[in-house]
Amino acid sequence: MxxxxxxxxxxxxxxxxxxxxxxxxxxxxxxxxxxxxxxxxxxxxxxxxxxxxxxxxxxxxxxxxxxxxxxxxxxxxxxxEGFSKTLQISGVGYRAQLQGRNLTLQVGYSHPVVIEPREGIELEVPNQTTIVVRGIDKQRVGQTAAEIRAVRPPEPYKGKGIRYADEQIRRKVGKAG
Missing domain, CATH: 3.90.930.12 (Ribosomal protein L6)
Known part of the structure; x- marks a missing residue:
């Protein structure tokens, strides 16, 4: 059983x-x-x-x-109780801000990336490098957090990008020589 x-x-x-x-x-x-x-x-x-x-x-x-x-x-x-996921942004000039309900990300592209949250999802930006995704549906919270992370996933050489707060990034050694 x-x-x-x-x-x-x-x-x-x-x-x-x-x-x-x-x-x-x-x-x-x-x-x-x-x-x-x-x-x-x-x-x-x-x-x-x-x-x-x-x-x-x-x-x-x-x-x-x-x-x-x-x-x-x-x-x-x-x-x-509800569910929440926290994302961290790292990188020079990378930042997030809320404009109404929408999340605006500036993560190294030539234009800001605007993300509109799904129904039942609340986004919170306590500071420019932290994003909190909250909601009552665990699947929607996780999916929204994954879509935000996919805008600029963390890269292994400098660690720049958007990652989950509890995620460990395996760093690689740069070019020798």
Whole structure:
């Protein structure tokens, strides 16, 4: 049995969960998310927690069992606490600023790069070299952060570019000679 899928999801106070045949709708203080239920997985709500069961021992059902449980857990965490990713900008003259909701990056190109955030995503720029991406949907937060990083990924020789705050850049030695 899947170790992840076997663990029940505890429903905290202030969170309302509606279990449908094909989806689970989670509503909390920060918003509302709907999670599709994987094929071969059934979800039951009993005494303040969600229990996940699978139809058979086939590899597909085993994979869906753990995946569905994790997606529902992320939805519960998202509507209560939310998710965030922090990006760091390094390089001479590289900077970021907010203009309304849009993020403007100056990262060595001849023009500034403007990024419009997805629905449900908030961008914050505490200083010119730090960007914080916040939201309730873990996938959207990660995708938006990855798109911002892709504008100027860190390069291995000088370490210039946009990187995640917890990312380690493996530096290479320059040309010998």
């Amino acid at each position: 899947s170790r992840i899928g076997r663990a029940p999801v505890k429903i905290p106070d202030g969170v309302k969960v509606e279990v449908d045949r094909r989806s689970v709708r989670v509503t909390g203080p920060k918003g509302e998310l709907a999670v599709p239920v994987g094929r071969g997985v059934t979800v039951r709500q009993e005494d303040g927690r969600l229990v996940f069961e699978r139809a058979s021992e086939s590899p597909e059902h085993k994979a869906m069992h753990g995946l569905t449980r994790t997606l529902v857990q992320n939805a519960v965490t998202g509507v209560t």
